[in-house]
Amino acid sequence: MELGAMQDVVRFVTRAALLSAAFAVVGLPGPAGAQSGSAGGSIGNTEKSLSGTRATPRTVEPAKPARRSKPAAETTRPAARKSGGGGAGAGGGNFDGAWSVASVGTPCGGATEAIVITSGRIIGQYTSGRVAPNGATTGAGSANGISWTSSGRFSARSGSGSFRRSDGCVGRWTASKQ
Template identity: 60%
Template sequence: MLHAVSHPTTLIVLLTAALASPAAFAQSGSAGGSIGNDEKSLSGSRSDRSTEPAPSARRSKPAAEEPRSSSRRSGGGGGGGGGFDGAWVVTSVGCGGTTSGAVVVSSGKVIGQGVTGTVSPSGAVSTVGQGDGVTFTSSGRLGARGGSGTWRRSDGCGGTWSSAKQ
């Protein structure tokens, strides 16, 4: 016998694929229903929507990610930094070592353990903080997904930082 079908399992798989109805393949992934998930249905077989609960009041996109008015982009009106809102991982290099930590940017304010600061609508960031008996200041710039800058401690030591939006 040739090696065309050498295992009974292979034969079963080939027969199943050849004989299965096309409707069985239409139910995979997001194209239709799936086993064990009653929330999905095949096209045209959805139940009457009048029996479903009202949709959530939550918007699909948080207001902070919507475009700002032109006065905010130019720096007018105060505040800002909303386009940078979210969690950021910051890595600092200097003073003989590398450290990482997390901060949150919300409506132009930087908040983290032992650090506070501001972010302008253009991405300029300035922070101050304290820890281990020293204070520090930093400045730099954020972009859409990352940023970088410099920092200096009260004892004269300094270095650089880089960040990545999560």
């Protein structure tokens, strides 16, 4: 190897060693690195004392008291009625939940839609309606320019009825609680 090439290798190795040493010094944790950023304290802390120089110790807020029990009047109220759908005006409370509705019509074929009944209201992607406390239901919906009306009855875990579409298709629907 000639002298010029040897000097280039030595320069390269020296630069690499110096860069490595510089990165090692910068990357090491130390007092200067630990104190960079704020001058002590934290966001919202107006007291910026250095560690070990506090005149009085910090106080700790007492823990919140345990939650008290409910008053006797609330704990002894009668249980909600289960057989009547939640009482007058409440809608079909015992029909609440997710339902799967399958419909079959002539000549339009069949379709399935997921609906949710909440406090007597039917909510679906394409359908909406009402359920009375006795299970009687009416609904309406639309999709792709076709509208429809439906009626029927829900029981505890199933339902059935009929529908009529604006394009002349008529058919039946059945529902099952999920």
